Amino acid sequence: GQQVQQSPASLVLQEGENAELQCNFSSTATRLQWFYQHPGGRLVSLFYNPSGTKHTGRLTSTTVTNERRSSLHISSSQTTDSGTYFCAIGIMNYNQGKLIFGQGTKLSIKP
Amino acid sequence: AQTIHQWPVAEIKAVGSPLSLGCTIKGKSSPNLYWYWQATGGTLQQLFYSITVGQVESVVQLNLSASRPKDDQFILSTEKLLLSHSGFYLCAWSLPWGSSYEQYFGPGTRLTVL
Numbered sequence: 413g414q415q416v417q418q419s420p421a422s423l424v425l426q427e428g429e430n431a432e433l434q435c436n437f438s439s440t441a442t443r444l445q446w447f448y449q450h451p452g453g454r455l456v457s458l459f460y461n462p463s464g465t466k467h468t469g470r471l472t473s474t475t476v477t478n479e480r481r482s483s484l485h486i487s488s489s490q491t492t493d494s495g496t497y498f499c500a501i502g503i504m505n506y507n508q509g510k511l512i513f514g515q516g517t518k519l520s521i522k523p
Numbered sequence: 524a525q526t527i528h529q530w531p532v533a534e535i536k537a538v539g540s541p542l543s544l545g546c547t548i549k550g551k552s553s554p555n556l557y558w559y560w561q562a563t564g565g566t567l568q569q570l571f572y573s574i575t576v577g578q579v580e581s582v583v584q585l586n587l588s589a590s591r592p593k594d595d596q597f598i599l600s601t602e603k604l605l606l607s608h609s610g611f612y613l614c615a616w617s618l619p620w621g622s623s624y625e626q627y628f629g630p631g632t633r634l635t636v637l
Contacts, residue, residue: 443624453611453631456565460625500568508554508620509574510582513567 415439418499418514426522431486431515434465435499443502444475446484451472458497460485489521525550527629529614535635536609539603546597546614555617556597557626558589561611573597574619609636 419434428471430513435444446458459466459473466473470489484492496518500511528547528582536542558570565589571589573579579589590598597614614629 444623447628450578453633455613455628455631457625457627460623500567502624507572507580507582509557509572509617509626510569511567511626515566 415512416499416501416514418517420517421515422518422520424509424520425489427489427491429489431484431489431493431505431519432498433484433486433497433499433519435469435482435484435514437480437482437499437501438502439480439501439512441477441480441501441503444482445500445502445513446473446482447498448495448499449498449516454499485521491521491523494519494521525554525616525627526584527614527616527627529533529612529629529632531632533635535637536566536604538606538636542584542599542601542604542608542634544599544612544634546599546629548595548597548616551595551616553594553619555619557615557617558597559613559628560585562611563610564612567613571599578637579622604636606636609634 417436436438444462445460448456461473461475463477464499470487472485496516500513526549530545556573557566561567569582573591587601611631612632615626617626
């Protein structure tokens with residue numbers, strides 16, 4: 413089965429609304445990273461957050477490792493937040509650099 | 524500051540033709556390097572990783588090969604392209620494992636196989 417499940421698959425909001433993206437994973441993740449992919453393809457790391465809560469600007473990531481879930485909260489969304497958000501996990505095996513990506517959440521912010 | 528460069532930016536190639544994609548990391552000594560592939564509209568899948576010059580491990584078999592001829596260079600290639608090779612190829616780097624596992628991605632190469 414799919415090891416990383418993201419929800420919703422897509423989300424349309426009005427500018428100024430808050431967005432909540434979810435990531436659930438089926439394996440014991442020792443590493444977790446959130447990425448933003450620009451519409452043109454560039455992938456940017458937002459958070460490396462295997463546990464706990466981290467903030468940067470309008471973004472907050474919260475990971476509860478023993479419940480196998482993580483969330484990404486975007487407050488006061490802007491049109492420039494539009495794009496696809498990926499959650500990726502790393503599990504404990506010989507390939508410590510392997511990231512398993514979810515299917516992504518496509519976010520569209522309307523002006 | 525470290526920079527990651529990929530070339531070419533985009534390629535249109537015929538089925539059966541050879542391919543070589545490159546990735547260079549500047550400003551970071553002995554990084555771990557990774558190749559990922561993304562089908563159009565899909566998720567990312569790790570193809571190869573390398574923790575040192577001359578050593579490359581395959582993660583997924585897609586009739587592709589990779590090499591690391593220099594500390595800062597990672598090459599992805601094949602002698603014969605398939606239609607299924609179309610997509611977006613991303614190179615990434617991280618610090619050596621144990622120091623940090625966060626990965627940083629390059630701008631990518633978009634490949635169309637006709």
